[in-house]
Amino acid sequence: MIDHAHDLASVRDATDRLLTAVGKLDNASVTEPSRLPGWTRGHVLAHLARNADALVNVLEGRPMYASGDARDADIDRDAPRPLDVQLADVRDSATRFQEAGAAPADWSRIVQLRNGVTDSASRVPFRRWVEVELHRVDLGIGYELEDMPAEFTGREIAFLADRFTGHPEVPPTRLTDGTRVWTTGRVAEAVVATVTGPPADLLGWLAGRRGGSTLRVEGGRLPELPAL
Template identity: 70%
Template sequence: MIDHAHDLAAVQNATDRLLSAVAALDNAAVARPSRLPGWTVGHVLSHLARNADALVNVLDGRPMYASAEARDSDIERDAPRPLDVQLEDLRSSHAAFRAQTEVPADWTRTVELRNGVTDTADRVPFRRWAEVELHHVDLGAGYELEDLPEEFTEREIDFLADRFLGSPDVPATRITDGTRAWRTGRQAPQTEVTVQGRPADLLGWLCGRRDGTALELSGGELPKLPPL
């Protein structure tokens, strides 16, 4: 069962860590390349702020973004801003998101995200948690996948394994950290590939942040995953 109140507390903690890390940067860092191809640190920060706005829209029953083009242009527009402006935008957009979550509502209702994807409202806080944690890593500011909360790493592996479950382009795959196990890919009578490794390396592969070379394989090659 999803506990949205628990996840909102986790979003707050993750955002506090992010804000502290951003406050320690300088203006030159905004133009520095991030770990995401083609994006600067400023792009990552502006995306995080605009994503908070977008999730306010989702919870309020409006389209997440006016269009894909508007989403991209807003990020490009905001990316070059000075660090203090970026930081204030992160704070204010987070505050608006939290305010929206405090509006009395049915958390079991269905909401619509991007590209026709739907989910229940109580899963939106976890989606925001994922945005904050993973993009904090993308800043390249000393926060690594190994630093993520254990609960988050396990749940995000579970989320991504489920996302690729049934994908015809991914062989039937067993994922394990030696203690826990997940299944993903095509449905088949037998698992074709087993991928084993540390939780941070498994998550890094699943979310496209690591190439999987640190993982152990049996039964085949490392599956190529669809883009997120």
């Protein structure tokens, strides 16, 4: 069962760690490229702030973003800001998200996200935790997939494996870190391949942050995953 209160606390702690790490940068570092193609570190930080506000919209029953174009324009607008402004925005928007999460609510209700995606409100805090953890890696400031909390890594592997389950472009695939097993891809077919590797590498492949060169594949080839 999803524990939204636990996940809200995890988001808060992860955000505090991110802010501490980013606070060691300078203005020049914010303008440098991140690991995301075409985005500076400022773009990543602006996205984190605007995503927090977007998820407040979700929790309060409003559209997540006015439009895809508006989302992109807001990120481009905010990306060049100096470090102190970026930090304040990430911190203040994170506080607004925590306040929205603390409000009395029916956490079993279904909410609307982007592009027609729906989910239980109870999973929104975990989705925010994903944003904070993965984008801290994307900043390229010394935080790697191996540094993520083990609980988070296991849950995100399961979340992404479920996301690709039933996808017509992904063959039936078994994933394992040698202890746990997940399945993904098309259903109602025999498993084509088994992909084995450390949790960080499995997550990196599923999340589009790493290639699969360190993963061992048996019974087929490593599937090409659609963009998230």
